[in-house]
Amino acid sequence: MLDFDAIVQQYVPEFAEKRWPITTRELMGHIAGVHNYGAAQMLRREHCDNARAGVAEIAEDTLFFEPRTEFRYSNHGFGLVGALVEAAAGEPYLDFMKREVFAAMGLERTMPDLGDQTAAARATFYDMRGFHTLRRSHEIDMSCAMSAGGFLSTPSELIRFGYAMLDAEILQRETVDMFWTRQRLTSGAPTNYGMGWQISTVRLGDDDASTVMIGHGGAVPGGRAALMIFPDQRMVVATMTNTSANVNALAGRLAGIFRDSSPSRSS
Numbered sequence: 001m002l003d004f005d006a007i008v009q010q011y012v013p014e015f016a017e018k019r020w021p022i023t024t025r026e027l028m029g030h031i032a033g034v035h036n037y038g039a040a041q042m043l044r045r046e047h048c049d050n051a052r053a054g055v056a057e058i059a060e061d062t063l064f065f066e067p068r069t070e071f072r073y074s075n076h077g078f079g080l081v082g083a084l085v086e087a088a089a090g091e092p093y094l095d096f097m098k099r100e101v102f103a104a105m106g107l108e109r110t111m112p113d114l115g116d117q118t119a120a121a122r123a124t125f126y127d128m129r130g131f132h133t134l135r136r137s138h139e140i141d142m143s144c145a146m147s148a149g150g151f152l153s154t155p156s157e158l159i160r161f162g163y164a165m166l167d168a169e170i171l172q173r174e175t176v177d178m179f180w181t182r183q184r185l186t187s188g189a190p191t192n193y194g195m196g197w198q199i200s201t202v203r204l205g206d207d208d209a210s211t212v213m214i215g216h217g218g219a220v221p222g223g224r225a226a227l228m229i230f231p232d233q234r235m236v237v238a239t240m241t242n243t244s245a246n247v248n249a250l251a252g253r254l255a256g257i258f259r260d261s262s263p264s265r266s267s
Helices: 024-028 041-042 051-057 077-089 093-106 143-149 155-166 175-178 247-259
Strands: 124-127 132-136 197-204 210-220 223-228 235-241
Touching: 024 077, 041 210, 051 077, 051 143, 077 093, 077 143, 093 143, 093 155, 124 223, 155 235, 223 247, 235 247
Parallel strands: none
Antiparallel strands: 124 132, 197 210, 210 223, 223 235
């Protein structure tokens, strides 16, 4: 069992102690002070056999700020979360995810992204270049950042994942509510992020009333995805592309078109 408020060295001692202690809760809320990585660093990465191997890259790094004083998104921080899950579970992160999440939710086409664009059932990734031309993107092995965004899936399975979260199918309702509650800084100010989830208030279509949206976007060279969950409408929207085009706005427009005030499912 993973204690969200225990210091990370309790599970991953190879992550050197910092000026301030940090916890899983702070890492999942991107308020721990861990720095982020960019596309250039992503391209230089090699293969990692497990999540804890990916921690070596940041094990000795200093924190950017005292935890809970700022919000700064960090893929490195979420990579460390994967190592914490792996340590708490006592097995490789990927094995844990396959059994406890993907199999439990019936996600049969969700798989790790190891950079092989020739793999069966995997779309080829393209980057948008000048004059709206497309060029095949670099192959990137995401094994060193699996928990930060290293999985391939389909829009249908993202929808399935969204409803499994909405209905608390594999997590307790209290846990989902905790993940979907905005974190607060030491100043008392709320962030727009819970634990692994972005939280915002949006308007759908021509409706003047606002509603809560829980979701997340993701991007790698040549691919983007967006998942939006609207609890009040019991609606989940997922969009994907195998180019570098932004799909977040499309997801929002689709939500406006398909919103439904009835309690039945919409997708």
